[in-house]
Amino acid sequence: MILAWLLAAHIAVLGYWLGSEFVINSTYRYVSYSDRMPFPERARLMEHVMHVDQHVRYALVLQATLGTALAALYGYVPGGETVAIGAGTIGIVWLGFVEAVHRLRHAPIGRTLAAIDRASRYALMALLAAIAIGLVGGGWPMPLWLRWKLALFACVMMCGVGIRLALIAHFRTWAVMARDGPTDATNAVIRRTYVRATAILLLLWLFIAGIAVLSVAKPL
Template identity: 65%
Template sequence: MPTDWLLPIHIAVLGYWLGAELVINSTFRYVCSQPGIPMQERNRLMDHVMTVDQHVRYALVLQASLGPAIAIFYGYAPGGAAVAYGFLAMGALWLGFVELVHRRRHGGGGRVLAAIDRGSRYLLIVLLLAVALGLIGSGWPLPGWLRLKMALFAGVVMCGVGIRLALIDLFGTWRTMMTDGSNAAREQAVRRAAWRGTAVVGLLWVFIAAIFVVSVWKP
């Protein structure tokens, strides 16, 4: 049965996601709190952080495509095998798009691609909450714990959007520091934005931990 290999991957991706978040946030806070390092070197480290951040985005896409496929194979949602594999194929295409957004982030069309990427997150949040609340699929045999899990996953995606918005604010100051140099006010602005992002990451970890508890407990 496909769930024999899809479910272990689904579980492993959750650990992969949490581990990536821990590494990224630790490195990110280090870069933001080291005014003594030359800006060119700090910028090189920050660019590395953004590259590592791709792992979080991969994890989100993997969960968003694996989850529906597994639910269909278990009979919790309609569609059959063809639709389930369609979700997996969609996930592969989405991964390609996420990688394109990353590679084009400094080039032409980078901002447009990033806006489309954020828009896909907003759509995912709406769909997850709609299914969790029964606005979509009220007649599906989805157990209550699975609807709760989807609501928690929506919370995770919301946190991801919040982190992205905090980064937009931070990088506005960061670009000024690259061109005009650093000063106490700019360093403080960077640290303030970094800690805002870290606070959202902490909430994201709470949601991920809750997803783990709900998945095991199945209340």
């Protein structure tokens, strides 16, 4: 019974993740192309985008936690219930940390917490890639479709990093707009940044679609 509930939650989180991404992209597009909207109102909506972005971070933690627990309970990785319980415990702590990073992002410790958060995601990407190609757990009874799924999950996270890098131009320009007011030039930068970030997001959605197909078909 617990396996069925965990599997249902694992599927539901994928929908939660995609829904959050759609809301973020839609609102960000509205902000980017609302040149005539008073800047304080645009800034308020942009702050809303940053709040909604938290849901993507929650989804990442939940997917990693639930996926690890399911893999352990199905016997794909060693440890069984012990690993599943450990994954759940780590997931709860991780969620708390992600929330702290968000709430304290403007505090003096904010940059340090954000750096730790990024490092943890890079470490997870490296671990997923290592498991996918067999550098870690090469002898585990893990089917090939699951290793491909982990590889795609790492690709999804890489897209997240790519979107963040694409948005550096947005935040730099946004700070200038907040200080000096919007101009045609700065608005153009914001729109170009939206297009670049969305292109990477489309690739992210493609990888998520691949994960869904592998999860259902289990072809390998």
